[in-house]
Amino acid sequence: MQQKRKDLKRCMKRLDALQKELVKHRTCKRLKMCINQLRELQREVERRQPCRTGYPVSESLKLSHPIKLCEYTISFSQLDNCGRELLEDALNARCFAYAPYSNFKVGAAFRSKEGRVFTGCNVENVALTPGCCAERTAMLKGISEGCRVFNAGAVVAYHPSGYTTPCGVCRQFIIEFAKLDIPIYIAQAPESSAPIPLFEDDAEVLVTSIYHLLPHSFSVY
Incomplete structure (x- = not known):
């Protein structure tokens, strides 16, 4: 067992x-x-x-390929005199913005080839379409005084999430009067409603250019 x-x-x-x-x-x-x-x-x-086959855009003969300026960020205190002056003028112009419907105020400043600076703010209208952006307001002032070429610009607005760059219409408008790539300085306006607004020295600035903002613009030339 x-x-x-x-x-x-x-x-x-x-x-x-x-x-x-x-x-x-x-x-x-x-x-x-x-x-x-x-x-x-x-x-x-x-x-x-x-399919990844194809040819680089730079080899196309049907597109213009102008030389682009560098795009980078920098503190306000490290900007060149041109950038600081344009941003400060744009910031002052923003104080006069007429934006009762959106309450989104924008200021812009553009320097002509002759060295004159023209500023502008956004002007809204109850019918929407008659309104004008700050960038076009500034440039129209210069164009109406005989300027046809601009070599630098700046745009300032306050948005909590960051930079406010020109809209598509303004980008096409700017490139019409820029014979070559021109720097566009973008900064976030101070949120405070001080009578004399100022940028902090360490405020970050985006230095871009019109060819970066609109790489393939419309043209009949």
């Missing part, structure tokens, strides 16, 4: 071992199936990827 009990224990151990082997086999089989499915999905994703 004792021998039979020993034989039974050995059989039970063999059954346990076989059961473990069977579980391992099933696990390996499931793992192989998952790997095959993943490979199929990877092949499908690669097949659906857009």
